[in-house]
Amino acid sequence: MNITSKTLAALVIVMIFGGIMVSSALGLWQTTTTKEPAKFTEGEFAGQANPADIRGSYTFGDIEKNFGISGMLLAKAFGVSEGEPDAFQVKGLEELYASSEFEIGTNSVRLFVAFYNGQPYDLSTDIYMPESAAELLLERNLDPERLAYLQAHTVPNLAAGSESALPPATAPEATPTPQTAPAAETPVTASTNMVKGKTTFGELLSWGVPQAAIEQIIGGPLPEPSITAKDYCTAKGLSFETIKTQLQAEVDKVKK
Amino acid sequence: MVTLFGKRIRIFRPRSIWLRKVVQAFFFVLVLAITINHTLAESGGGIPLLSSASVHAICPFGGVETLYQFLTVGTLVQKVHQSAFTLMAIGFALAILVGPAFCGWACPLGTVQEWVSEIGRKIFRRRFNHFVPEKLDNVLRYLRYGVLAWVLYMTATTGTLFFDAYDPYSAMFHLWSSEVAIGGLVVLGITLLLSLFVERPWCKYACPYGALLGLSNLFRIFGIHRNESTCKADGACSIMCPMNIKVDTKTVVRDHQCISCMECTSEAICPVAKTVMLSTSRKTPATSAK
Incomplete structure (x- = not known):
């Protein structure tokens, strides 16, 4: 059986557009995201929308719908003063802060939402936050680790045209430099050992945290030293945020 | 064919598959129109009856890139949409049936390379497409499998559309957008420059999707x-x-x-x-x- 060029041309077109039509009829042809982020599947936040799944195509309005933070507040936090806040797409921040030495973008919004709502978020990478957003977060009850992280990753607002939306205290500065958290300002920064998602039980022991204290916090025998605290919590269905806070308190005790 | 004095004689025979050129141009214009409309739609405008999908939504390789994350986590890599899965499946079905026809008949990047190559062919005539020594050429042609493995590994480990920063296809349809990646532009520029000397250099040496579809040549119907x-x-x-x-x-x-x-x-x-x-x-x- 032979195929001519005419038949092949028809086959290519029919298969591509026919396939699209069939998938469309089956509801499988989606060229945009549903604007519904993935949800936490376990722990105390199970069922809640996960800020880590916020996409650049989301508008502030989408975030308000999913996370309950108003578009006006987000606009104020990120210095968006023009247009309708609810229609502003998160990925627009990259353009707005293009002149900033530090990246302010989708990750910054994810972190802001997680901190604002007190939801878990991986802090193993550097994510920067404009001063206006940091000021709003400081009004929330952040735990010491988050407070220290925020202070170490706050940069001046540089967005063009955003001055009008900012309080006077957040006027732009000439050179953007992260404000390193002073060591004595918060209890946590007194310690150089921070409990993070990647911290293993072996590290906790090496920092001098007694085995008994760890076992009491996690409510069971000490697991393999190579296992990370976060993995253990995930496997056991424990809240990593709660365990982490308790472990950090033990680490700080040792330092004192 | 006509019959003259009892003999079948071909009085006109095209030296190229003209219909392929038409189909290629059609897909190029379609993807160009859709991606421009995407930019217009984002700024509140756009043509109502035309799709305003992003270039990632209508790229079948996006489906391949997100396959690992979809199977392990159940979600899609950011920027990739469900439509990419459909196109991936169509690409595979076509490949099983008639080989990588997507590359030869529909891929806009392949089309643009061919258009640029027409200039190279006129300049270099018989030397065109024969600049690379055969031995070296034979080795370089396996490079695209390395690119495929690298892209899949990096996408799986980072959970992001890693290749977007280097993808000439994405760069070509983001030329007017702030989303265009410098790395992609550089690769696109090199590809088009090489197209003056070599036919479809990206497809031959670097395309990860072409590498995957190319495997169908071993068993196509x-x-x-x-x-x-x-x-x-x-x-x-x-x-x-x-x-x-x-x-x-x-x-x-x-x-x-x-x-x-x-x-x-x-x-x-x-x-x-x-x-x-x-x-x-x-x-x-x-x-x-x-």
Whole structure:
């Protein structure tokens, strides 16, 4: 059986557009995201929308719908003063802060939402936050680790045209430099050992945290030293945020 | 074909598959229009009846890139949409049936390379597409499998559309957008420059999607078959092949680089009817009659 060029041309077109039509009829042809982020599947936040799944195509309005933070507040936090806040797409921040030495973008919004709502978020990478957003977060009850992280990753607002939306205290500065958290300002920064998602039980022991204290916090025998605290919590269905806070308190005790 | 004095004579034979050029142009214009409309729609405008999908939503390789995350986590890599899965499946189905026809007939990046190559062909004539030494060329052609493995590994470990920063296809359809990646622009520029010397350089040496679809040449249902008994062995098919496959030395083309363009067939460059054909069987009607 032979195929001519005419038949092949028809086959290519029919298969591509026919396939699209069939998938469309089956509801499988989606060229945009549903604007519904993935949800936490376990722990105390199970069922809640996960800020880590916020996409650049989301508008502030989408975030308000999913996370309950108003578009006006987000606009104020990120210095968006023009247009309708609810229609502003998160990925627009990259353009707005293009002149900033530090990246302010989708990750910054994810972190802001997680901190604002007190939801878990991986802090193993550097994510920067404009001063206006940091000021709003400081009004929330952040735990010491988050407070220290925020202070170490706050940069001046540089967005063009955003001055009008900012309080006077957040006027732009000439050179953007992260404000390193002073060591004595918060209890946590007194310690150089921070409990993070990647911290293993072996590290906790090496920092001098007694085995008994760890076992009491996690409510069971000490697991393999190579296992990370976060993995253990995930496997056991424990809240990593709660365990982490308790472990950090033990680490700080040792330092004192 | 006409019958004159009892003999069948071909009075006009195109030297190229013109219909392929039409289909290629159609897909290029369609993708261009959709991606421009995407930008317009984002700024509140756009043409209502035309799709405003992003380039990532209508790229079948996006489906391949997100496959690992979809199978392990159940979510799609950011920027990739469900439509990419559909296109991926269509691309695979086409490849099983007729080989990488997507590359030869629909891919806009392949089309643009061919357009630029027309200039190179006019400048260098017979030297065009023969600049790379054969031994080196044979090795370089496996580079795209390395690119494929690298892209899949990095996408799986980072959970992001890692390749977007280097993807010339994405860059080409983001030229007017702030989302265009410098790395992608550089790769696109190099690709178009090389297209003046080599036919489809990106497809031959670097395209990860072409690498994947190219594997279908090993088992495709309809393949390029050459009838040895009627072949004049003039080498026209090999000269015409944009991918430099030596069609005249094979009875069945199983080369992983074939893009099913049909330029080597008796419908195009081959002067003998029913000698090089896209068919299911090695036995063409001429040999079957014997």
